[in-house]
Amino acid sequence: xxxxxxxxxxxxxxxxxxxxxxxxxxxxxxxxxxxxxxxxxxxxxxxxxxxxxxxxxxxxxxxxxxxxxxxxxxxxxxxxxxxxxxxxxxxxxxxxxxxxxxxxxxxxxxxxxxxxxxxxxxxxxxxxxxxxxxxxxxxxxxxxxxxxxxxxxxxxxxxxxxxxxxxxxxxxxxxxxxxxxxxxxxxxxxxxxxxxxxxxxxxxxxxxxxxxxxxxxxxxxxxxxxxxxxxxxxxxxxxxxxxxxxxxxxxxxxxxxxxxxxxxxxxxxxxxxxxxxxxxxxxxxxxxxxxx
Numbered sequence: 001x002x003x004x005x006x007x008x009x010x011x012x013x014x015x016x017x018x019x020x021x022x023x024x025x026x027x028x029x030x031x032x033x034x035x036x037x038x039x040x041x042x043x044x045x046x047x048x049x050x051x052x053x054x055x056x057x058x059x060x061x062x063x064x065x066x067x068x069x070x071x072x073x074x075x076x077x078x079x080x081x082x083x084x085x086x087x088x089x090x091x092x093x094x095x096x097x098x099x100x101x102x103x104x105x106x107x108x109x110x111x112x113x114x115x116x117x118x119x120x121x122x123x124x125x126x127x128x129x130x131x132x133x134x135x136x137x138x139x140x141x142x143x144x145x146x147x148x149x150x151x152x153x154x155x156x157x158x159x160x161x162x163x164x165x166x167x168x169x170x171x172x173x174x175x176x177x178x179x180x181x182x183x184x185x186x187x188x189x190x191x192x193x194x195x196x197x198x199x200x201x202x203x204x205x206x207x208x209x210x211x212x213x214x215x216x217x218x219x220x221x222x223x224x225x226x227x228x229x230x231x232x233x234x235x236x237x238x239x240x241x242x243x244x245x246x247x248x249x250x251x252x253x254x255x256x257x258x259x260x261x262x263x264x265x266x267x268x269x270x271x272x273x274x275x276x277x278x279x280x281x282x283x284x285x286x287x288x289x290x291x292x
Contacts, residue, residue: 002143006149009080009081010077010080010081012074013078013080013082017090017233017234017235018232018233018234019233020077020078020233021075021232021233023074024067024070024072024074024075025068025070025071026070027070027073028067028068028069028071029066029070030070031066032063032066039062041277041279041292042065042066042276042277043058043059043062045276045278045279045280045281046061046062048201048203049202049203050201050271065272065273065277067272068272069277071119072119072120072122072229075123076122076149076153079123079153080152084130087126087127088130089235090236091123091124091127091227091237091238092235092237092238093128093238094239094240095239095240095242096240098240098241099240102221102223102243103181109220110176110177110219111181111182111221111222112176112181112184112211112214112215112220112221113128113134113181113182113183113225113240114184114223114224115183115184115185115225116262116263116274117187117188117274118226118228118266118274119229119275120226120228120236120238120273121185121227122153123227123236123238124225124238126153126154126156127238128183128225128238129155129157129160130157130158132158132180132181133160133161133179133180134161134180134182134183135160135161135162135163135172135176135182136154136160136161136182137163137164137165137172137184138150138163138165139164140164140165161175169214173214173217173218176218182214182220183225186208186210186211186259187207187259187260189278189281189282189283190206190208191282192206192283194209194210195208195209195283196252196256198253198256198257198260199257199260200263200264200281203281204284204285205281206283206284209252209256211256211259212247212248212249212252212255212256212259215248216248221244222243222247223244224240224241224244224262224266225239225240226239228273229273279292
């Protein structure tokens with residue numbers, strides 16, 4: 001089955017951008033009814049994060065989220081097989097000068113690109129490797145076909161390094177010392193180990209304080225990096241912001257709260273594009289019942 005789906009995606013990559021986007025949106029709308037568990041998780045997350053939003057509006061947001069996810073999944077047809085020139089036309093980059101200045105030969109330093117889990121993160125990564133050498137971490141996929149395709153998509157241009165989470169941060173730190181920016185996604189619930197509870201939309205959320213720790217260990221600058229999906233099949237915009245000032249500090253919890261607060265700020269501008277299907281509040285403080 002995975003080979004058949006991969007073959008379908010390969011065929012889709014020959015279509016125009018808008019046709020690919022339309023197929024993805026339709027697939028996402030269908031998945032809203034087919035994947036009951038993720039539909040329920042999405043509704044719970046939206047209720048917890050937007051309790052003052054009318055229920056009908058949260059439902060509209062949930063459906064829009066599934067359409068955005070479906071589109072991002074089908075867009076992998078382009079990310080995995082489209083030409084470099086076509087990728088550059090699909091994803092517009094804003095703020096690349098901030099990355100180049102941070103990693104430049106004169107006063108360059110290790111760099112962490114802080115990448116929250118918005119639906120465009122893979123599009124942003126594929127576009128960025130057209131211009132920069134990156135290091136990244138990924139979760140191994142159960143299906144070997146899609147595992148190979150995922151690695152291929154994130155490393156097919158330039159000189160990239162990708163490691164599984166099981167390998168830890170040591171190889172990532174080595175790559176940063178060589179001048180590669182770390183494309184780092186720290187905002188999911190990986191369980192209680194090494195996590196601290198900090199607010200996310202006012203709800204205590206188990207959060208890995210890795211952004212602060214890695215920045216401190218490596219002496220790295222942290223540049224927020226968010227990719228926004230544009231409407232109507234118009235592609236994406238990858239936005240690289242200037243380095244954060246006064247980060248990291250000596251207060252690990254404060255640094256991690258700052259990270260979550262930044263994500264909340266970006267969610268406000270495109271709420272349907274954050275990864276609400278993920279069980280972000282899976283780990284609860286001792287004695288608190290599960291949300292899911």
